Amino acid sequence: MTHYLRYLPNVITIGRMIAVLPLMWLMWQKAYTGALLIAVVAGISDGLDGYLAKKFNWQGWLGGVLDPLADKMLMLGCYTVFWLQGVVPWWLYLLIIGRDAVIVLGASYYHFKVGKIARATPTMISKINTVLQILLLWVLLISYSGLVDMFAAHKPIMWLVALTSVISGIHYVWMGLKMKARQRAQEVA
Incomplete structure (x- = not known):
């Protein structure tokens, strides 16, 4: 079981990537409080996956690619919606x-x-x-x-x-x- 825990940071990161769609949808619907909640959870998850990877030496090539990709997807998604809305x-x-x-x-x-x-x-x-x-x-x-x-x-x-x-x-x-x-x-x- 402990062997599988080393993949936990990547699972958290993938969850953050999946969160991009509901975040963008809520923003598009102008449900900004819900979008803010997802953004807060995404921010916490970003810190958590990095902490776990470093603390337990669970860093790997895949995590090194997925983590910045997830961050870029979140920012690109938010900026795209705000641009389309004229914000x-x-x-x-x-x-x-x-x-x-x-x-x-x-x-x-x-x-x-x-x-x-x-x-x-x-x-x-x-x-x-x-x-x-x-x-x-x-x-x-x-x-x-x-x-x-x-x-x-x-x-x-x-x-x-x-x-x-x-x-x-x-x-x-x-x-x-x-x-x-x-x-x-x-x-x-």
């Missing part, structure tokens, strides 16, 4: 999606055309951007649920998300070009 402006939505596309496409290009990427490690500006994206989603869900009036915070946080998305995207492109140049220099030497 998030189109330009911010495109910046958020565009940044992720640049990172994934750039990493894929590098991995298949230049050299293997040993380990993907987020940069500090990327971590700040992710925190701001999550903060914006929380503030929007709390505001639209009617629990707390946080509407005045929307625009400033949106601008911070936009700024850090641009900086983070440019930084990843710069790092990729630098890695490519270093790889080419090693091949010549």
